[in-house]
Amino acid sequence: MSSLASKFAALSTDNAPGQEVRQSHEDIRSLMIGEVLPGRRVDFSHGDVDAFAPPPDAMERFEEAVRIGGRQAYTEYRGSADIRAELAAKLEAFTGAPVSKDAGIIVTPGTQGALFLAVAATVAAGDKVAIVQPDYFANRKLVRFFGGEIVPIAMDYLGSAEGAGLDLTQLEAAFEAGAKTFVFSNPNNPTGAVYSPREIERIAALAKRHGATIVADQLYSRLQYDGESYTHIRANGLPEGQCLTIMGPSKTESLSGYRLGVAFGAPEIIDRMEKLQAIVSLRAAGYNQAVLRSWFDEPAGWMEQRVAEHQTIRDDLLAIFSAAGFPTRRPQAGSYVFPTLPRLTVAPLDFVRLLRHQADVIVTPGTEFGPHERSIRLNFSQDRIAALDAARRIVEMVERYRA
Amino acid sequence: MSSLASKFAALSTDNAPGQEVRQSHEDIRSLMIGEVLPGRRVDFSHGDVDAFAPPPDAMERFEEAVRIGGRQAYTEYRGSADIRAELAAKLEAFTGAPVSKDAGIIVTPGTQGALFLAVAATVAAGDKVAIVQPDYFANRKLVRFFGGEIVPIAMDYLGSAEGAGLDLTQLEAAFEAGAKTFVFSNPNNPTGAVYSPREIERIAALAKRHGATIVADQLYSRLQYDGESYTHIRANGLPEGQCLTIMGPSKTESLSGYRLGVAFGAPEIIDRMEKLQAIVSLRAAGYNQAVLRSWFDEPAGWMEQRVAEHQTIRDDLLAIFSAAGFPTRRPQAGSYVFPTLPRLTVAPLDFVRLLRHQADVIVTPGTEFGPHERSIRLNFSQDRIAALDAARRIVEMVERYRA
Numbered sequence: 001m002s003s004l005a006s007k008f009a010a011l012s013t014d015n016a017p018g019q020e021v022r023q024s025h026e027d028i029r030s031l032m033i034g035e036v037l038p039g040r041r042v043d044f045s046h047g048d049v050d051a052f053a054p055p056p057d058a059m060e061r062f063e064e065a066v067r068i069g070g071r072q073a074y075t076e077y078r079g080s081a082d083i084r085a086e087l088a089a090k091l092e093a094f095t096g097a098p099v100s101k102d103a104g105i106i107v108t109p110g111t112q113g114a115l116f117l118a119v120a121a122t123v124a125a126g127d128k129v130a131i132v133q134p135d136y137f138a139n140r141k142l143v144r145f146f147g148g149e150i151v152p153i154a155m156d157y158l159g160s161a162e163g164a165g166l167d168l169t170q171l172e173a174a175f176e177a178g179a180k181t182f183v184f185s186n187p188n189n190p191t192g193a194v195y196s197p198r199e200i201e202r203i204a205a206l207a208k209r210h211g212a213t214i215v216a217d218q219l220y221s222r223l224q225y226d227g228e229s230y231t232h233i234r235a236n237g238l239p240e241g242q243c244l245t246i247m248g249p250s251k252t253e254s255l256s257g258y259r260l261g262v263a264f265g266a267p268e269i270i271d272r273m274e275k276l277q278a279i280v281s282l283r284a285a286g287y288n289q290a291v292l293r294s295w296f297d298e299p300a301g302w303m304e305q306r307v308a309e310h311q312t313i314r315d316d317l318l319a320i321f322s323a324a325g326f327p328t329r330r331p332q333a334g335s336y337v338f339p340t341l342p343r344l345t346v347a348p349l350d351f352v353r354l355l356r357h358q359a360d361v362i363v364t365p366g367t368e369f370g371p372h373e374r375s376i377r378l379n380f381s382q383d384r385i386a387a388l389d390a391a392r393r394i395v396e397m398v399e400r401y402r403a
Numbered sequence: 404m405s406s407l408a409s410k411f412a413a414l415s416t417d418n419a420p421g422q423e424v425r426q427s428h429e430d431i432r433s434l435m436i437g438e439v440l441p442g443r444r445v446d447f448s449h450g451d452v453d454a455f456a457p458p459p460d461a462m463e464r465f466e467e468a469v470r471i472g473g474r475q476a477y478t479e480y481r482g483s484a485d486i487r488a489e490l491a492a493k494l495e496a497f498t499g500a501p502v503s504k505d506a507g508i509i510v511t512p513g514t515q516g517a518l519f520l521a522v523a524a525t526v527a528a529g530d531k532v533a534i535v536q537p538d539y540f541a542n543r544k545l546v547r548f549f550g551g552e553i554v555p556i557a558m559d560y561l562g563s564a565e566g567a568g569l570d571l572t573q574l575e576a577a578f579e580a581g582a583k584t585f586v587f588s589n590p591n592n593p594t595g596a597v598y599s600p601r602e603i604e605r606i607a608a609l610a611k612r613h614g615a616t617i618v619a620d621q622l623y624s625r626l627q628y629d630g631e632s633y634t635h636i637r638a639n640g641l642p643e644g645q646c647l648t649i650m651g652p653s654k655t656e657s658l659s660g661y662r663l664g665v666a667f668g669a670p671e672i673i674d675r676m677e678k679l680q681a682i683v684s685l686r687a688a689g690y691n692q693a694v695l696r697s698w699f700d701e702p703a704g705w706m707e708q709r710v711a712e713h714q715t716i717r718d719d720l721l722a723i724f725s726a727a728g729f730p731t732r733r734p735q736a737g738s739y740v741f742p743t744l745p746r747l748t749v750a751p752l753d754f755v756r757l758l759r760h761q762a763d764v765i766v767t768p769g770t771e772f773g774p775h776e777r778s779i780r781l782n783f784s785q786d787r788i789a790a791l792d793a794a795r796r797i798v799e800m801v802e803r804y805r806a
Contacts, residue, residue, distance in 0.1 A: 004527040004675075011678035018477055019681075050472040059469055066462055066660070069453040073660030074421055109512050109662075109684040116683045124407045138682045145682065257469070257476030259512075259688035272407075275414035279541045279548065280519045281512040282421075285662035285688050 010144050015349065016137065017045035017364045028357050031346055033400045041360040042390035047251035047335055047381030052306065054254040055298045058291050062258075065290035073286040078274045079107025083289050090296040091264055094222075095245065097235040103267040104240075106274055107284045107292065111219050111248040111261035114273075116142060117280070118215050118244055118263055119183065121272035123148040128179040130171060133370035134338070136189045136217060140370075143183070151179050152370070157188065157329045158340070163196030164188055171203065175210035182207060185217040186233070190338040190369050190377035192331020194224075197231045204236040207243075213266070214243045220334030222303065223252045225311050228332040234265055241266045249295040251335055251381050252306070258288045310335055313380045317391050324395040335381040338366070340374050343403040348373045351401060359393040413547050418752065419540065420448035420767045431760050434749055436803045444763040445793035450654035450738055450784030455709065457657040458701045461694050465661075468693035476689040481677045482510025486692050493699040494667055497625075498648065500638040506670040507643075509677055510687045510695065514622050514651040514664035517676075519545060520683070521618050521647055521666055522586065524675035526551040531582040533574060536773035537741065539592045539620060543773075546586070554582050555773070560591065560732045561743070566599030567591055574606065578613035585610060588620040589636070593741040593772050593780035595734020597627075600634045607639040610646075616669070617646045623737030625706065626655045628714050631735040637668055644669045652698040654738055654784050655709070661691045713738055716783045720794050727798040738784040741769070743777050746806040751776045754804060762796040 013019050065072040072080065081101075088101035099105055108114040115138060123129055125147030131139050133152045143150050151174040156165035164186075171182065182203065187194045195203070207214050216233050224230050234243045248261035261284070263273060277283065314331055321328045326339040344351050352365045355376075366375030376394075380387055416422050468475040475483065484504075491504035502508055511517040518541060526532055528550030534542050536555045546553050554577040559568035567589075574585065585606070590597045598606070610617050619636050627633050637646045651664035664687070666676060680686065717734055724731045729742040747754050755768045758779075769778030779797075783790055 002527070004524075007527075008524070008675045008678055011675075011682065013480060013678050013681045016480075016681055018685075019479060046477050048473050049476050059466070062465075063462070069660075070451055073452050074449050076422060077416060077419075109688065112682065113684045121407070121411070124405070124410075141682050145679075257472075257689040259684065259686070259691075272411045272414075275411055275416050276548075278416045278419055278422075279414065279515065279544050281516045281662065281684060283662070285512065285691055286660040288662075288688055288691070 007145065011141055015352070015365050015368055028350070028353050031350055031354060032358055037359040037393045037396060039360060039389050039393050040386045042382055042386050043362040044378035044380070044382065044390070045362050045364050047254065047256070047379050048383060049254040049257060051383040052254045052381055055294045055302060058255060058294045061290045061293045062287055065287040072290060075283055075286055075289060077278045077283050078105070078270070079284060080289055083107065083292055087262060087292060088264070091247070091262070094296065095232040095234055097232065099264050100267065104270060105262060105264040106270050106277070107289055108261040108263060108277065109281050109284045110259040111217065111246050111250065112138060113281065113284070114246045114248070114261040114263040115139070115217060117273035117276050118246065118269065119143060120146060120276050121269045122181050122213050122215065127181065128174065128177065130174040130179045130182040132166065132184045132188070134190055134366070134372050135369060136185050137368040139183050151177065155188070155193070157191045157193045158327050163199040164193035166195065166199055168199070168202050168206070172206050175206055175212050179212065181213045181215065183215040183217070185219065187220045187331070187333035189220070189334065190336045191329045192334050192336050192338070193329055194228060194230060194332040197229070200231040200233050200236055204233055204238045208238055212242065213269070214238060215246065216243065217246045219246065219248060219250055220252060221247065223307055223310060223335060224333045225307065225314070225331070230333065241268055244269050249292065251379065253295065253298070255291060255295070258291045260284055260288055260292055310381060313382065313384050313387055316384070316388050317378070317380055320388065320391045320395060324398065335379050337378050337380055338375050341376065341398055343374070344398070344401040345403050346401050352376065354401070355394060355397055359397050361390045361393055410548065414544055418768050418771055431753070431756050434753055434757060435761055440762040440796045440799060442763060442792050442796050443789045445785055445789050446765040447781035447783070447785065447793070448765050448767050450657070450659070450782050451786060452657040452660060454786040455657045455784055458697045458705060461658060461661070461697045464693045464696045465690055468690040475693060478686055478689055478692060480681045480686050481508070481673070482687060483692055486510065486695055490665060490695060491667070494650070494665070497699065498635040498637055500635065502667045503670065507673060508665060508667040509673050509680070510692055511664040511666060511680065512684050512687045513662040514620065514649050514653065515541065516684065516687070517649045517651070517664040517666040518542070518620060520676035520679050521649065521672065522546060523549060523679050524672045525584045525616050525618065530584065531577065531580065533577040533582045533585040535569065535587050535591070537593055537769070537775050538772060539588050540771040542586050554580065558591070558596070560594045560596045561730050566602040567596035569598065569602055571602070571605050575609050578609055578615050582615065584616045584618065586618040586620070588622065590623045590734070590736035592623070592737065593739045594732045595737045595739050595741070596732055597631060597633060597735040600632070603634040603636050603639055607636055607641045611641055615645065616672070617641060618649065619646065620649045622649065622651060622653055623655060624650065626710055626713060626738060627736045628710065628717070628734070633736065644671055647672050652695065654782065656698065656701070658694060658698070661694045663687055663691055663695055713784060716785065716787050716790055719787070719791050720781070720783055723791065723794045723798060727801065738782050740781050740783055741778050744779065744801055746777070747801070747804045748806050749804050755779065757804070758797060758800055762800050764793045764796055
């Protein structure tokens with residue numbers, strides 16, 4: 001295989017969330033046990049922005065930007081200066097550490113855009129990069145795309161007594177072996193685990209000692225459940241140049257359709273990201289950037305209600321999976337849950353396809369997140385009744401195909 | 404310098420269009436001859452979407468998409484299937500060759516997004532890529548970013564009796580020397596030159612003979628002036644797998660603020676582009692995609708009027724530059740003009756900065772497009788009166804600084 005062909009073979013999106021409609025399913029009927037399970041389709045591969053509406057002024061912000069016209073259509077590549085200034089103040093308050101509006105922030109097309117630029121700006125061919133297992137699927141693909149070498153770090157998300165369960169000994173060994181970058185999501189995607197203050201302090205201390213760069217994907221850090229606390233690694237003693245944080249208004253705020261992300265922190269990394277953004281997509285869509293004005297500016301009580309509604313769905317889903325005996329981490333934040341299924345008579349990827357074709361339930365296979373072939377990921381930002389009914393169909397399907 | 408540092412040094416955006424506000428100008432006053440030239444600021448680095456409004460239904464299409472909600476927010480990575488189907492039919496009619504709605508088209512965040520993905524999908528480290536001089540600045544940066552080697556192809560855009568003036572002998576030599584990709588814009592950015600039917604036929608024949616891939620950036624191909632004809636290379640006998648065409652609703656339609664692009668043709672390249680888009684930005688912003696419904700669907704007479712208005716500005720600008728003795732190619736399509744200035748007493752990049760600070764006129768230096776340091780690029784999709792006045796200020800500034 002040519003170098004390009006193998007590079008792109010490693011980027012397979014066949015089982016990626018949202019791509020299910022492009023799969024062929026001619027052979028799946030031969031595997032089916034029993035009849036179709038009726039019920040309303042639920043697509044757990046992402047949140048349902050119809051079930052949870054965006055903040056009331058998002059569309060007004062957009063329309064205002066279209067009226068402003070050129071100045072908002074053509075912003076600097078790193079995003080419009082006035083919007084960056086507003087964001088810097090909001091993110092400084094949220095994370096508890098300074099954000100420079102000029103040097104320390106860039107607006108990107110979605111947090112995916114920020115992650116791509118961040119990895120490109122920090123990982124050269126041959127570089128070792130520490131990556132958690134399980135973690136967001138694109139992390140590993142990005143490292144491979146830029147020729148980096150993945151050093152997997154285990155996370156005992158089911159068994160840990162405290163925190164996310166990261167194997168800090170493995171992380172230290174990775175840094176000692178020369179890993180210069182650690183990319184991780186907190187809350188963890190797919191499990192919803194949140195790193196404890198002690199874990200975050202330890203990660204920061206290890207990175208500082210070894211001069212490693214931390215890329216912290218905090219996309220879901222606003223959706224924190226009752227009794228949970230959250231520690232921002234950027235406020236934990238790391239030199240400014242060694243920490244880049246990624247956030248964005250997305251599923252939590254139901255603003256995914258506008259594709260907005262923000263990276264903030266290390267000025268040198270952000271300079272590189274802007275240079276690369278100039279040839280990747282120029283800038284986040286100009287008018288869309290204005291929607292960021294409604295972020296962290298929701299009406300009083302709006303976020304609290306959103307969190308409470310998600311918490312109810314989380315608890316109901318956990319009750320269903322617990323009754324079925326699926327080991328499942330209780331998500332502390334975010335809207336993902338990652339149950340482990342029992343052994344089945346069909347291959348895990350075939351079961352995911354059967355779920356879709358027999359039960360009209362779309363989930364993302366665990367193998368997208370690491371070597372977790374018996375797990376499935378669900379985004380539970382959904383209509384509650386439909387989601388619970390779909391979860392029961394998953395349990396029923398597991399019973400049919402149980403080994 | 405580390406490999407990453409040199410990779411990003413090559414991506415400098417200091418003089419890129421739209422980035423002028425980030426330049427420091429403390430030293431420029433010491434170079435100034437004479438006083439400030441008064442006049443309304445004109446930013447020729449891009450088109451003015453306030454002077455030329457978008458089609459009347461663009462915003463309605465967007466609002467409709469927000470109302471549709473989730474289905475439009477989360478599309479497949481290559482873009483929503485129904486919008487791709489509409490686009491395939493429109494682009495087939497416009498270019499005169501089939502477009503497969505399923506296998507042959509991808510929606511991207513701007514044409515810049517399409518160009519990035521296309522070069523990533525076709526150029527591996529060490530590959531030779533034929534690039535026209537002058538041509539769009541990102542082409543060269545993209546090839547370098549992916550480790551490719553640029554084989555420059557000269558274009559005698561001022562002297563050619565017919566067509567754009569591409570040196571076909573150099574192109575043939577490049578293919579013979581192993582170049583496997585030819586990336587070019589038609590109409591050419593920055594000169595507005597359009598390739599003749601004979602040039603396009605010859606490029607296609609050479610690419611076919613050598614098995615080379617053509618990436619044709621046709622962003623401005625709808626804005627054709629009176630008496631000009633346009634030849635689509637994809638309809639000129641190339642095997643489907645060897646030709647990728649890039650277009651998008653942008654300056655011509657004043658839709659740049661929505662950041663939409665489309666690549667169509669070679670299915671294998673589009674498959675790779677989609678895989679990469681999944682980790683670069685996931686997809687073009689979902690709601691924005693719906694604005695593509697208004698593209699090629701403008702009210703009767705809308706495009707004709709837009710072309711006529713641009714043609715008037717073009718002719719008036721050419722008259723001013725001609726009277727001043729600046730050799731200038733007459734643009735046959737698009738809204739860029741690329742005059743050559745006389746020798747000056749200041750360095751070309753300093754003159755561009757002086758233009759901004761002394762005359763409030765923003766232009767893009769010719770060096771962004773190749774070794775054309777005495778040229779400047781202007782996008783003349785502007786308010787006509789303001790643009791002509793600014794052009795006269797450029798002439799006056801040239802007189803002041805003439806060597």
